[in-house]
Amino acid sequence: MIVAMQERASEEQVQQVSMRLFSMGFEVHRSADNRQVVLGVVGEHQTVDLADIESLPGVQKVHSVGSNYKLVSREFRPEGTVITLKGLAIGADEVVVMAGPCSVESREQLFTVAEAVAQAGARCLRGGAFKPRTSPYSFQGLREPALKMLHEAGDRFGLLTVSEVMEISQIPVMLPYIDILQIGSRNMQNFDLLRALGKVRKPVLLKRGIAATIEELLLAAEYLMAGGNYELILCERGIRTFETSTRNTLDISAVPVVKKLSHLPIIVDPSHGTGSREKVAPMARAAVAAGADGLIIEVHDCPDKALSDGAQSLYPQQFSELMDELQPITAAIRRKLA
Numbered sequence: 405m406i407v408a409m410q411e412r413a414s415e416e417q418v419q420q421v422s423m424r425l426f427s428m429g430f431e432v433h434r435s436a437d438n439r440q441v442v443l444g445v446v447g448e449h450q451t452v453d454l455a456d457i458e459s460l461p462g463v464q465k466v467h468s469v470g471s472n473y474k475l476v477s478r479e480f481r482p483e484g485t486v487i488t489l490k491g492l493a494i495g496a497d498e499v500v501v502m503a504g505p506c507s508v509e510s511r512e513q514l515f516t517v518a519e520a521v522a523q524a525g526a527r528c529l530r531g532g533a534f535k536p537r538t539s540p541y542s543f544q545g546l547r548e549p550a551l552k553m554l555h556e557a558g559d560r561f562g563l564l565t566v567s568e569v570m571e572i573s574q575i576p577v578m579l580p581y582i583d584i585l586q587i588g589s590r591n592m593q594n595f596d597l598l599r600a601l602g603k604v605r606k607p608v609l610l611k612r613g614i615a616a617t618i619e620e621l622l623l624a625a626e627y628l629m630a631g632g633n634y635e636l637i638l639c640e641r642g643i644r645t646f647e648t649s650t651r652n653t654l655d656i657s658a659v660p661v662v663k664k665l666s667h668l669p670i671i672v673d674p675s676h677g678t679g680s681r682e683k684v685a686p687m688a689r690a691a692v693a694a695g696a697d698g699l700i701i702e703v704h705d706c707p708d709k710a711l712s713d714g715a716q717s718l719y720p721q722q723f724s725e726l727m728d729e730l731q732p733i734t735a736a737i738r739r740k741l742a
């Protein structure tokens with residue numbers, strides 16, 4: 405249930421309505437823009453008469469949200485969520501580009517790529533330290549030393565950092581070094597991990613599962629929000645279909661679908677979405693045109709020697725050309741690159 409307070413409701417009225425809902429056994433999550441307070445009410449409310457709540461002083465309207473994701477739903481924050489992090493706004497008018505290697509392989513590799521993507525206009529450095537690999541014999545990541553390198557490279561080139569957390573025990577190890585914690589597609593429904601990250605006060609980038617519907621993605625996000633972490637960014641990274649010409653099928657339509665259903669920012673990963681270098685730029689352009697709030701793109705200075713995902717990694721020069729191509733596309737939809 406969503407309780408929209410009147411624009412002129414006093415703080416005391418908001419408190420009274422919240423207390424009343426608490427006493428009925430509900431959890432109450434509060435959201436406010438500069439006009440109005442909205443309460444997201446979670447719990448079983450089949451037996452509650454919505455009209456009773458609507459008659460409380462200061463209440464404007466009570467909506468019963470039909471879906472099981474309530475805090476993630478657009479109704480909870482009609483104006484949309486903007487995550488502000490060290491001066492960068494994600495989910496606002498500006499389109500944010502995150503880029504970097506699939507895996508952190510060495511200090512030299514990371515610093516070379518970080519410098520190139522920063523120069524081309526990326527605002528956030530990606531790089532895997534803990535790698536979920538299909539084969540146990542593939543490179544599994546440099547782990548903690550990679551986190552330190554990401555932190556240093558981010559500092560040096562003025563980039564935020566994003567890296568994947570694969571399990572709960574890695575969370576405290578990552579917190580000192582990483583600005584945005586990525587939940588990979590293989591872990592989208594790792595409910596214990598979602599619950600643990602719900603308690604963290606750091607933005608989370610939640611990738612769509614390989615075989616997940618959009619509703620399942622939004623329900624995974626609901627776990628995080630119900631735990632109290634409201635700083636979420638969703639990521640469309642392609643799903644497995646019967647099509648074999650691409651590594652995955654990048655569902656660009658997820659962008660407008662999520663925008664309608666949810667207030668959360670959504671970015672697109674055209675690297676994992678397609679699996680091959682020459683398809684990354686066309687899909688990145690399409691994603692921005694479709695309204696994505698950002699992109700996450702794999703870039704490597706020497707993709708032929710990459711320890712993971714070389715075939716889908718852009719050369720720095722290609723990345724820089726793509727950034728130029730995105731300018732007129734953002735302008736056409738009255739946005740800008742961040």
Ligand code: PEP
Pocket residue numbers: 506532536587588589590611641673676
């Ligand atoms: C990655 O970002 O390198 C990655 C493994 O992504 P995904 O979880 O989308 O496969």
Ligand code: MN
Pocket residue numbers: 506507676702712713
């Ligand atoms: Mn990768």
